[in-house]
Structures are given as C-alpha cells and as structure tokens.
Amino acid sequence: DAGVTQTPRHEVAEKGQTIILKCEPVSGHNDLFWYRQTKIQGLELLSYFRSKSLMEDGGAFKDRFKAEMLNSSFSTLKIQPTEPKDSAVYLCASSLENTGQLYFGEGSKLTVL
C-alpha cells in the first residue's frame, strides 16, 4: 500500500506569496493531520480532519493558514500570505480512527525569503 504522499518536497517562496502544499493520505484512513515542524517548537498541530470534517484548526495558525479536504484522498494546506517565520517542514499524517497510530509523509520543506 502507498504511504502518505506529500508534494512538493521543497518550496521556496518570496514573502507575501501564496503557497499550497498537497497531501494524499493512506487509502482508507479517515483521520488526517497537518503539523508544522521547527527545531525550536518541534511538531505543532495545524489542522485535524475526521472523515473530511475539520475537527481542529490549530488556533494560533488560523489567520493565514487554511487546510481543506475536498475528498477523502486529498488535502491541501494554503499559506497566504507567507512570512519568513513560516519557514519550516510541513508534515501531513493520516490514521485509522481510534487506532492512535499516525502515518507521516516525508514532509514539505518551505523556505520563505
């Protein structure tokens, strides 16, 4: 079975641009998560979907970050407008409901100049 697929693996953006990161979860998984990873803060939850419904939108990340899940096999994370402090690795993960185990993609490394 294919794991979680994230694209692009690397993205370089100018400050103020809009970027869209994509994620395909493991087939059949009904929970999907977006995390941001930095050396200082570690893994921070941005968004959490269950069966395509947004369960949590990450509080502090609301204003410029928007995650969507239009179908069960595809999710996007839009950052608009980007700022240099958004430079990080963005990880997508999926899981089966109530199993507790997350399967992560390899991440999208974003650099904002």
Place this chain on the structure above:
Amino acid sequence: SQWGEENLQALSIQEGEDVTMNCSYKTYTTVVQWYRQKSGKGPAQLILIRSNEREKRSGRLRATLDTSSQSSSLSITGTLATDTAVYFCSNSAGNKLTFGIGTRVLVRP
C-alpha cells in the same frame, strides 16, 4: 508543551551500546507512543504503550510507562548506526497526538 515533553537532548554513543531516553507529560493519557524520525523523513511509530501496561517490548526496543509519575522511557539495546535519528514521545487525546521536542541520538559506527 502541555503533553509529552522531553528535554531536548543530543546523545552520541558508540554502536553496540545501549541508550535510554525519557519523557514526561503533564496531563492524563491513556496511550504513549514513541516515534523515530530519520533525516529527511517523516516520523514513524516505533512502539505504543497503554496506561494499563508498565512495559512493552519490540525487538531491541523497550518502552516503560509510569502513570503515577507521568513518565515514559524508551530503551534501545545493542544500538546500530541505523538507529541514528530523533526520537519523540507523544501522548494522545483520542487520535490527536501531541509531541515532545525530541531526543537526537547519534550512533557512531
């Protein structure tokens, strides 16, 4: 973090040695998981231990959970160079995991 926490550590050990890393958490949890992240990859689950278990083993891995002190440990015996990675503990509210900062382990060949 309110949940799983490790003090950020960097450990450098020789291949073949054993290593133990610790994690503490502040809120009630029913499950603690340990994940490993190799360079350029996403985290991958190593072991899951539930609140009714004190110890769990998987190959060279051993996890412990002490609910009274709200702490967990992960031990790796006979480390290999391929164990070089960052190790995270996490605890969960339902399916939503919160992660600690991680422990960076370098295993020298």
